[in-house]
Amino acid sequence: xxxxxxxxxAVQVLLVTRAPSPALRRLAEEDxxxxxxxxxxxATAADRLRADPADVVVxxxxxxxxxDEMDRLHDGLNGxxxxxxxxxxxxxxxxxxxxxxxxACLLPxxxxxxxxxxxxxxxxxxxxxxxxxxxxxxxxxxxxxELDRSRARFQDVIERNADAILVVDSEGHICFANAMAAALxxxxxxxxxxxxxxxxxxxxxxxxxxxxxNGSGLVVEMRVVESEWEGKPAFIxxxxxxxxxxxxxxxxxxxxxxxxxxxxxxxxxxxxxxxxEAGTLLSLPLDDRETLTxxxxxxxxxxxxxxxxxxxxxxxxxxxxxxxxxxxxxAEAARxxxxxxxxxxxxxxxxxxLRTREPLLVPHVEPEQLVQMxxxxxxxxxxxxxxxxxxxxxxxxxxxxxLGAIALVSASAERPFDDxxxxxxxxxxxxxxxxxxxxxxxxxxxxxxxxxxDLLAVISHDLRTPLNAIMGYSDLLAMGVPDELSDTGLQRxxxxxxxxxxxxxxxxxxxxxxxxxAGHEEIRPQDVDAQSVIRxxxxxxxxxxxxRGLALHIDVASSSLQLRTDxxxxxxxxxxxxxxxxxxxxxxSVRLAVRLVxxxxxxxxxxxxxxxxxxxxxHIFEPFWQADRSQHAQQGSTGLGLSVVRRLVQLLxxxxxxxxxxxxxxxxxxxxxxxxxxxxS
Amino acid sequence: xxxxxxxxxxxxxxxxxxRWRCRLGxxxxxxxxxxxxxxxxxxxxxxxxxxxxxxxxxxxxQIIDVLEHPEQAETEKILATPTLIxxxxxxxxxxxxxxxxxxxxxxxLDVWPHLPDDERxxxx
Numbered sequence: 001x002x003x004x005x006x007x008x009x010a011v012q013v014l015l016v017t018r019a020p021s022p023a024l025r026r027l028a029e030e031d032x033x034x035x036x037x038x039x040x041x042x043a044t045a046a047d048r049l050r051a052d053p054a055d056v057v058v059x060x061x062x063x064x065x066x067x068d069e070m071d072r073l074h075d076g077l078n079g080x081x082x083x084x085x086x087x088x089x090x091x092x093x094x095x096x097x098x099x100x101x102x103x104a105c106l107l108p109x110x111x112x113x114x115x116x117x118x119x120x121x122x123x124x125x126x127x128x129x130x131x132x133x134x135x136x137x138x139x140x141x142x143x144x145x146e147l148d149r150s151r152a153r154f155q156d157v158i159e160r161n162a163d164a165i166l167v168v169d170s171e172g173h174i175c176f177a178n179a180m181a182a183a184l185x186x187x188x189x190x191x192x193x194x195x196x197x198x199x200x201x202x203x204x205x206x207x208x209x210x211x212x213x214n215g216s217g218l219v220v221e222m223r224v225v226e227s228e229w230e231g232k233p234a235f236i237x238x239x240x241x242x243x244x245x246x247x248x249x250x251x252x253x254x255x256x257x258x259x260x261x262x263x264x265x266x267x268x269x270x271x272x273x274x275x276x277e278a279g280t281l282l283s284l285p286l287d288d289r290e291t292l293t294x295x296x297x298x299x300x301x302x303x304x305x306x307x308x309x310x311x312x313x314x315x316x317x318x319x320x321x322x323x324x325x326x327x328x329x330x331a332e333a334a335r336x337x338x339x340x341x342x343x344x345x346x347x348x349x350x351x352x353x354l355r356t357r358e359p360l361l362v363p364h365v366e367p368e369q370l371v372q373m374x375x376x377x378x379x380x381x382x383x384x385x386x387x388x389x390x391x392x393x394x395x396x397x398x399x400x401x402x403l404g405a406i407a408l409v410s411a412s413a414e415r416p417f418d419d420x421x422x423x424x425x426x427x428x429x430x431x432x433x434x435x436x437x438x439x440x441x442x443x444x445x446x447x448x449x450x451x452x453x454d455l456l457a458v459i460s461h462d463l464r465t466p467l468n469a470i471m472g473y474s475d476l477l478a479m480g481v482p483d484e485l486s487d488t489g490l491q492r493x494x495x496x497x498x499x500x501x502x503x504x505x506x507x508x509x510x511x512x513x514x515x516x517x518a519g520h521e522e523i524r525p526q527d528v529d530a531q532s533v534i535r536x537x538x539x540x541x542x543x544x545x546x547x548r549g550l551a552l553h554i555d556v557a558s559s560s561l562q563l564r565t566d567x568x569x570x571x572x573x574x575x576x577x578x579x580x581x582x583x584x585x586x587x588x589s590v591r592l593a594v595r596l597v598x599x600x601x602x603x604x605x606x607x608x609x610x611x612x613x614x615x616x617x618x619h620i621f622e623p624f625w626q627a628d629r630s631q632h633a634q635q636g637s638t639g640l641g642l643s644v645v646r647r648l649v650q651l652l653x654x655x656x657x658x659x660x661x662x663x664x665x666x667x668x669x670x671x672x673x674x675x676x677x678x679x680x681s
Numbered sequence: 682x683x684x685x686x687x688x689x690x691x692x693x694x695x696x697x698x699x700r701w702r703c704r705l706g707x708x709x710x711x712x713x714x715x716x717x718x719x720x721x722x723x724x725x726x727x728x729x730x731x732x733x734x735x736x737x738x739x740x741x742x743q744i745i746d747v748l749e750h751p752e753q754a755e756t757e758k759i760l761a762t763p764t765l766i767x768x769x770x771x772x773x774x775x776x777x778x779x780x781x782x783x784x785x786x787x788x789x790l791d792v793w794p795h796l797p798d799d800e801r802x803x804x805x
C-alpha cells in the first residue's frame with residue numbers, strides 16, 4: 001500500500017473517460033477514502049460538477065475531441081484539481097497542461113497504480129489546500145471589509161463630531177484635524193496638518209481659548225488627553241465652541257448682579273426708611289423713657305422680633321426699661337421679662353456691652369450660651385418663650401457717657417442677624433443715645449435757665465426797694481427839704497437823681513426780660529390804632545433825638561391802621577427799637593414807619609447810624625450780647641433791649657428781622673399779625 | 682551648541698547642554714492674547730509667576746494682543762490664544778492654554794529651570 005497523504009474525509013474523484021481505468025478503480029477498491037465516479041464526456045462532467053463538487057477531476061486525454069473543449073470545464077471545476085490522464089507527454093497534451101497553469105497536471109497512464117494513487121491523493125490535497133486558502137481569502141476579505149466599515153464609522157463619528165478634534169505632536173504641530181477643526185479655524189484640513197498649534201498646557205480637564213482669527217471672537221473650551229500618533233506621544237485636543245454659552249453665562253451673571261444690586265438697593269432703602277423713621281422719632285422732644293419705649297417698639301416691628309432697651313439708672317445700675325415683641329400675644333411675657341430683676345452679679349451680656357462699649361453679635365444662640373446669659377430657669381424660660389435664635393446688643397453711648405444698651409433678638413434661626421444688621425443697629429443706637437442725652441441736656445438747660453430768670457426777677461425786685469429810697473430822698477433834697485441847697489449842692493443832687501433814674505430804667509429792663517424768660521408774662525390784647533402808638537413813641541423820644549442833634553421822622557399811612565394787639569407791649573417794642581436807633585446814630589436821622597403788608601402790620605425803624613457788621617447780625621437778639629463791650633459801658637445799657645424786643649414780638653405772634661450796612665445804617669422790621677390771638681391764661 | 686560662549690573652558694561641558702543654554706541664555710517670550718478677557722488675565726498671571734520663579738529675571742516678555750496686531754498673529758500663525766512662543770534660545774517652541782501647570786509649560790517650552798547659584802558654581 002503506497003503512503004498516501006493524510007486526508008480528512010472522503011476524496012471525491014470524477015473520472016472523465018470512455019475507456020476503463022483499471023488503476024484508479026483498484027485504488028478506489030483498496031482505499032475506501034477514494035470515491036470514484038465516472039462520466040463519458042467533458043460536457044457531462046461539467047453538469048455533474050455543478051451538482052456534486054469533486055476534489056479531483058481526471059480527464060482521459062483520449063476523450064477530448066478538440067483542444068478547447070476543456071475550457072468549458074475549467075470554469076466549472078469549482079476548486080477541484082485537474083489531472084490529464086495520458087499515455088505520455090504527447091504533443092497534444094502539453095498545451096492542455098500549460099493552458100490550465102498550475103491547475104492541471106499529468107497523470108501518466110503507464111505509471112504503476114501506486115504512483116497513480118499517490119498522484120491523485122496529492123491532487124486531492126492540493127484541492128483541499130486551495131479550498132482552505134480560498135476560505136481564508138474570503139474570510140480575510142470579509143474581515144477587511146468589516147474593518148473598512150468600522151473605520152468608516154469611526155471616521156464618520158470623528159468627522160461629524162460637533163467638537164473640533166486635533167491631534168498634536170509633542171512639539172505642538174498638528175498631525176490630524178477633523179472637519180469641524182477646519183471649519184473652526186476657517187482653514188482647510190491639508191493646510192492645518194503640520195501647522196504649529198502649541199503644546200497644550202492646562203490644569204484640570206479643560207481650559208478656555210480665544211479664536212481671534214474668526215473675526216467674531218469665538219471662545220472655545222479645550223479638553224486634552226495624552227495619546228499616541230503613529231507610535232509617538234501626542235495629544236488629542238478637542239475644542240468645543242462655547243461662545244454662545246459664555247454669552248448666556250455673562251447675561252446670567254449680569255442678571256444676577258442686577259438682581260443682587262436691586263435687592264441690596266431695596267434693603268438699603270428699607271434700612272434708610274427705618275433709620276429715617278427712627279430719626280424722626282428720636283428728634284421729637286420726648287421724655288427719654290418714652291422715646292426709648294417707642295424705639296423698642298419700632299425695632300421689634302422692623303429690625304427684629306423683639307427688642308430690649310436697657311438704661312443706667314441714677315444709682316448706676318442697668319435696668320430694663322422696655323421689652324417690646326412683634327407678636328402682641330407675647331406682650332405678657334415681654335412685660336414679665338421687663339420686670340425681671342437684673343443685678344450686676346448676673347454678668348448679663350448687656351452689662352458687658354455697656355462696659356466694653358463694643359457691640360455684640362451672636363448669629364446663632366447655642367443652648368449653653370443661653371444658659372450663660374440668663375439668671376435662672378425662669379429667666380431662661382421667658383427668653384425661650386419670646387424666642388431667641390439670634391442676638392445682637394449695641395451700647396447706648398453719647399458724649400462718652402454710657403447710657404444703656406439695646407438688645408435685638410430674632411426668634412427664628414432662619415433669619416439670623418449679620419454684620420449689616422449690626423451696622424444698622426449700631427447706627428440706630430448712636431442716634432438713640434444722642435437723642436436721650438440731648439433730652440437730658442435740654443431738660444437740665446431749661447431748668448437752669450428758669451432758675452436764672454427767677455433769680456433775676458427776685459434780684460431786680462429787691463434792687464428797686466433801696467432805689468426807691470434813694471430817689472425819694474434825693475427828690476426831697478432837690479425840693480429844698482429840709483434845707484435849701486446851694487447851687488453846687490443842687491447840681492450834685494440832680495446828678496444823683498439822673499443816675500438813679502437810669503438805674504431804675506436798667507432794672508426795669510432786667511425785670512421785664514426776667515419775667516419774659518421765666519414765662520410769667522401775659523398779653524392783654526386791645527383794639528389799637530398803629531398811628532397813635534407811633535405818635536406816642538415819637539413824643540417820648542423826640543426830646544432825646546433833638547438832644548443828640550438828630551431828626552426823628554414819622555411815616556404813617558394817611559388812613560388809620562387798626563390792629564388788635566397788646567398796646568403796652570407794642571409801645572415797649574417800638575420804644576426799645578427807636579431808642580436804640582437814636583443811641584447808635586451820630587448824624588442824620590431816625591425814621592419810624594408803619595404799613596400794612598400782606599395782611600400783617602409792618603413797623604420799620606431805620607437809622608443812618610454806625611450799622612452792624614454782618615458777622616454780628618445773627619447774635620444781636622441774644623441776651624446780654626453787644627457788638628463791642630466798651631460801647632456797653634459808654635452807652636449805659638444792659639444788652640437786653642433787642643432780646644426783650646424779640647421776646648415781645650414773639651409774644652405778640654409776630655417776627656422781627658434786621659438788615660444793616662456797616663457805617664451806613666440799620667433797619668429793623670417788625671411784623672405783627674393784624675389780629676393777635678388771645679393768649680390762653 | 683554653545684553658540685558664542687566667551688566663558689572659560691571649564692564651563693563648556695558637553696554633557697549638560699540644556700543647563701548651559703538656560704543658564705547663559707536670555708529668554709525671549711511672546712505671549713499672544715485676544716483682548717482683555719478672563720483667559721488673558723489668567724494666562725498673564727500664570728506666566729508672570731513662572732518667569733519670576735524659574736527664569737530668574739533673564740527674560741524679555743512681550744504681550745501681544747492679536748486684536749491690535751493681527752499682522753503679527755498672521756505671521757506667527759496663531760490659531761488660538763493664549764499662545765506662548767519661546768523665540769530664543771532655540772529650539773522655537775510654543776505652548777497653548779492657560780499656562781497653569783508650570784512643569785508642563787517648562788516642558789513644552791523645552792526650558793530647564795535655573796539652578797540655584799551655589800549649585801551652579803559647584804557644577805563643572
